[in-house]
Amino acid sequence: MTNSPTLKEVAQRAGVHVTTASRALNPATSSLVNPATMRRVQAAARELRYQPNAMARGLKTAKSMSVGVLLPDLTNPLFPPIVRGIEDVLAASGYTTLIANTDNDLERQRTLFDTLRARQVDGVIIATARRDDNLFTEAHQQGVRMVMVNRRVDQSDIPSVTGDDHDGIAMAVRHLIELGHTRIAHVAGPQHTSTGRTRQRAYRQALDDAGIELDPGLLVTANEFTEVEGAKATRAMFEAGKRPTAVVAANDMIALGCLDVFNERRMRCPDDISLVGFNDMPFVDRLTPPLSTVHVPHYQIGAEAARMLLDRLANPDLPAKSITLPATLVLRESTAAPAV
Amino acid sequence: MTNSPTLKEVAQRAGVHVTTASRALNPATSSLVNPATMRRVQAAARELRYQPNAMARGLKTAKSMSVGVLLPDLTNPLFPPIVRGIEDVLAASGYTTLIANTDNDLERQRTLFDTLRARQVDGVIIATARRDDNLFTEAHQQGVRMVMVNRRVDQSDIPSVTGDDHDGIAMAVRHLIELGHTRIAHVAGPQHTSTGRTRQRAYRQALDDAGIELDPGLLVTANEFTEVEGAKATRAMFEAGKRPTAVVAANDMIALGCLDVFNERRMRCPDDISLVGFNDMPFVDRLTPPLSTVHVPHYQIGAEAARMLLDRLANPDLPAKSITLPATLVLRESTAAPAV
DNA sequence: TTGTATGCGTTATCAA
DNA sequence: TTGATAACGCATACAA
Numbered sequence: 001m002t003n004s005p006t007l008k009e010v011a012q013r014a015g016v017h018v019t020t021a022s023r024a025l026n027p028a029t030s031s032l033v034n035p036a037t038m039r040r041v042q043a044a045a046r047e048l049r050y051q052p053n054a055m056a057r058g059l060k061t062a063k064s065m066s067v068g069v070l071l072p073d074l075t076n077p078l079f080p081p082i083v084r085g086i087e088d089v090l091a092a093s094g095y096t097t098l099i100a101n102t103d104n105d106l107e108r109q110r111t112l113f114d115t116l117r118a119r120q121v122d123g124v125i126i127a128t129a130r131r132d133d134n135l136f137t138e139a140h141q142q143g144v145r146m147v148m149v150n151r152r153v154d155q156s157d158i159p160s161v162t163g164d165d166h167d168g169i170a171m172a173v174r175h176l177i178e179l180g181h182t183r184i185a186h187v188a189g190p191q192h193t194s195t196g197r198t199r200q201r202a203y204r205q206a207l208d209d210a211g212i213e214l215d216p217g218l219l220v221t222a223n224e225f226t227e228v229e230g231a232k233a234t235r236a237m238f239e240a241g242k243r244p245t246a247v248v249a250a251n252d253m254i255a256l257g258c259l260d261v262f263n264e265r266r267m268r269c270p271d272d273i274s275l276v277g278f279n280d281m282p283f284v285d286r287l288t289p290p291l292s293t294v295h296v297p298h299y300q301i302g303a304e305a306a307r308m309l310l311d312r313l314a315n316p317d318l319p320a321k322s323i324t325l326p327a328t329l330v331l332r333e334s335t336a337a338p339a340v
Numbered sequence: 341m342t343n344s345p346t347l348k349e350v351a352q353r354a355g356v357h358v359t360t361a362s363r364a365l366n367p368a369t370s371s372l373v374n375p376a377t378m379r380r381v382q383a384a385a386r387e388l389r390y391q392p393n394a395m396a397r398g399l400k401t402a403k404s405m406s407v408g409v410l411l412p413d414l415t416n417p418l419f420p421p422i423v424r425g426i427e428d429v430l431a432a433s434g435y436t437t438l439i440a441n442t443d444n445d446l447e448r449q450r451t452l453f454d455t456l457r458a459r460q461v462d463g464v465i466i467a468t469a470r471r472d473d474n475l476f477t478e479a480h481q482q483g484v485r486m487v488m489v490n491r492r493v494d495q496s497d498i499p500s501v502t503g504d505d506h507d508g509i510a511m512a513v514r515h516l517i518e519l520g521h522t523r524i525a526h527v528a529g530p531q532h533t534s535t536g537r538t539r540q541r542a543y544r545q546a547l548d549d550a551g552i553e554l555d556p557g558l559l560v561t562a563n564e565f566t567e568v569e570g571a572k573a574t575r576a577m578f579e580a581g582k583r584p585t586a587v588v589a590a591n592d593m594i595a596l597g598c599l600d601v602f603n604e605r606r607m608r609c610p611d612d613i614s615l616v617g618f619n620d621m622p623f624v625d626r627l628t629p630p631l632s633t634v635h636v637p638h639y640q641i642g643a644e645a646a647r648m649l650l651d652r653l654a655n656p657d658l659p660a661k662s663i664t665l666p667a668t669l670v671l672r673e674s675t676a677a678p679a680v
Numbered sequence: 681t682t683g684t685a686t687g688c689g690t691t692a693t694c695a696a
Numbered sequence: 697t698t699g700a701t702a703a704c705g706c707a708t709a710c711a712a
Contacts (some may be wrong), residue, residue, distance in 0.1 A: 003483075004460075018573075024457075031474075051454055051457050051458040052458060053399070053458070053460060054458045054459045054460065055394075055395040055396075055398040055399045055404060055459075055460055056395075056399050058395045059393070059395045059396050059399055064395060066459075069638040072425075073421045073424075074423055074424060075421055075622070075623065076413075077417060077420075077623075079418060080414045080415040080417075081415055083414055084413075084415055084441065086413075087439075087440075087441060096438060096455060096459060097438075098436060098437075098438060098441065099427075099437065099439050100427075101427060114391055117344065117391050118391040118393070119394045119395075119406075119436060120344075120393060120394065120395055132617065143343075191605060201677060257625070270606065273417065282415070282417065282623075283417075283622075283623040283626075285496055286596070286626075286627050286628070287627075287628075288625050288626070288627075288628045289585045
C-alpha cells in the first residue's frame with residue numbers, strides 16, 4: 001500500500017548480499033547463515049520494518065499461502081462461526097483467507113471462483129456446493145485442492161466436513177414422537193443441496209422407524225434456506241388444510257419462517273404447535289419461544305475443514321476423507337406435548 | 341492451485357508474441373491491437389481458460405487489487421453487513437477483500453496488519469480503531485491508504501464513515517423522556533472507542549438539554565461491547581441500589597446483557613423497565629421483547645467506506661472526509677411509559 | 681558461509 | 697500494429 005522496503009534494502013543496510021538476507025530471514029534456511037550475519041540482517045529488517053512481498057515470494061514459490069472460501073452469504077449467521085474456525089486454523093499456519101459471497105448465484109459463483117484461481121489460492125473451502133455441481137467436480141479433477149463444508153457433492157470423492165444431518169433430524173423427530181406427536185411435518189430445504197436432501201430423507205426414515213405412516217401433505221419444500229421461503233412453504237401446507245401438531249424445519253432460518261406463519265395464524269408455539277430447527281444459529285436461544293434445535297459445531301466444522309485442506313496441501317495424495325461431526329439436540333421451549 | 345496456463349501459452353496458441361497477447365487481453369491497451377489478432381488471442385485465452393496470474397501482475401504493476409479489512413470479530417452480527425457493503429463495492433471495481441479478525445487483541449492486530457501489508461494490499465478499511473490508536477496514525481502518516489468504519493481515531497485526519505452516534509442516542513433519550521422517564525440510565529461502552537465515548541457524551545448532553553440532572557450512579561461503563569460485560573455493568577448498577585426506569589445501552593450486545601440482568605431480577609421489560617439499544621443488529625427484532633434500538637445503515641457504511649477508499653486510491657491527494665450516516669430510532673416493544 | 685545467475689508471469693518501454 | 701527486452705522482489709541451484 002506504500003513503498004515498502006525490499007529485501008535488497010535490508011541487505012544493503014546489513015552489508016550483505018540479497019541472497020544472504022533472504023536466507024537469514026527464512027526460517028528454513030537460516031541455519032546456513034553465520035549467527036553474526038544473521039543478527040545484522042535481522043536488525044536491519046527490524047529497523048526498516050521489512051515485510052517480505054508476498055506477491056514476489058508467491059510468484060517464485062508458486063504458492064500464494066492463501067486459501068479461498070466460497071460462501072452463499074456472510075450475513076447468514078450460520079457462516080461467521082465456520083469462517084472463524086477456518087481462519088483460526090489457517091492463520092496459525094501462515095495462510096490468509098479470502099472470502100467470497102456467491103449469493104446463491106451460479107454465475108457469480110463461477111466468476112468468484114475464477115478470481116480466486118487468478119489469485120493463485122493454494123486451495124478452496126466451499127460452503128456452496130450443490131449435489132450435482134460440476135464446476136467443482138471438474139476443478140477437483142483438474143487437481144484443484146478443495147474441501148467442502150456443511151454440504152457435499154453427490155457421488156464424488158471431494159473431501160468434506162459436515163454435521164450429522166441424518167442423526168440430527170432423527171433425534172428431533174424421535175423427541176417429538178416421545179412427546180406424543182404423530183402429525184409431524186417437515187419443511188424441507190432445497191433438494192439440490194445435500195443438507196436439504198439428507199434431512200428430508202432422515203425425516204422419512206425416522207417416521208418409518210417409528211411405524212408412523214408419512215402423510216405426503218405434511219412434507220413441503222422451501223426453495224431456499226431462508227425465512228421467506230420457509231414461510232411460503234409452511235403457509236402452503238396450512239392452506240392445503242393440513243394440521244400438523246409439530247414441525248421439523250430443515251434449518252433455523254426456515255424455522256423462523258415457520259414461526260412467522262404460526263403468528264399469522266394465531267397459533268402459539270409450543271402450546272398449539274411444536275417446532276424444531278436445525279443448526280443452533282446464534283440468537284435462536286433468544287427467540288420467542290427459545291428455539292429447540294439441532295446443534296451443529298460450526299466452528300469445529302470450519303476448523304476441521306481447514307486442517308483437512310492443510311493436510312492435503314502438504315500431502316496431495318492423501319485419500320479423500322469425509323468427516324461427519326456429531327450433532328446434538330438442544331431442547332429449549334419450542335416443543336411440548338400436543339394439545340389434547 | 342493447479343498449474344494454470346500462462347500468457348506465454350496463450351500467445352503461442354494464438355501465434356503471437358506474449359506482449360501482444362498481454363495487450364489484447366488488457367482492456368486498457370486492447371485498442372492498440374489489430375482486431376483480427378485480438379480475436380485470435382481471445383479465442384486462445386478462452387480455450388485454455390486463461391486467468392492472468394494476479395501475483396505476477398501485481399508484482400509488475402505494484403498493485404495487488406486487494407483491500408484489507410480489519411474487524412474485531414466477524415461473529416459479531418454487526419459486521420457481516422458492513423463487510424457485504426465493502427465487498428460489493430470493491431468487487432465491482434475488481435478488488436478482492438481480505439478479512440482479518442483481531443479479537444480486540446492489539447498484538448494480534450499488529451500482526452494481522454503486517455500480514456496485510458506483506459500482501460501488498462492497496463488499502464485498508466479499519467473497524468477496530470481506538471481513539472488513541474497510533475498503529476494506524478503512524479501508518480497513515482507513512483502513506484498507507486485507509487478508511488475507518490464505525491469508529492474513528494481522535495484528532496486525526498484519517499477519513500472515516502460512521503453512523504450518527506450522537507444523534508442516535510439523543511433520539512433515544514428524548515423518546516424515553518417523552519414517555520415520562522426521568523431516571524434514565526446509560527450502560528456505556530468502552531471509552532477508548534469513539535463510539536463508546538460519543539454515545540456517553542450524547543447521553544449526558546441529552547439529559548442536560550431536557551433539564552434533567554445526571555445521577556452519576558446511573559451512568560455505568562461496560563469494558564467491552566459484549567453481552568457479558570454489559571450484564572456485569574448493569575448488575576453493578578442495581579447492586580449499588582440504583583433504580584432506573586429506563587436504560588439506554590451503548591449497543592445491542594450490551595442491551596442483551598441488560599435484558600439478562602432484568603430477567604435475573606424478575607423485572608419485566610418494558611413494564612418495569614424500558615430499554616433502548618444501538619445498531620439494530622440482525623435478529624434484535626425477534627428478541628423478547630422486540631428491542632427498540634437505533635438503526636444504523638451498516639451496509640451503506642461499508643459501501644460508502646469502500647467507495648471512499650477507491651476514490652483515495654485513484655486520487656491520493658483527495659482531502660480526508662469524514663462521513664456520518666444518519667441514524668434512525670426504531671421503536672419496537674422494549675419501551676413504555678414508566679410504571680406509576 | 682556467502683555470492684552469482686536465473687527465472688517465476690506479467691507489463692512498461694522502447695524499437696521496428 | 698507488433699516484437700524485443702528489461703524489470704518487479706524474491707528464492708533457489710550452483711559456484712566459490
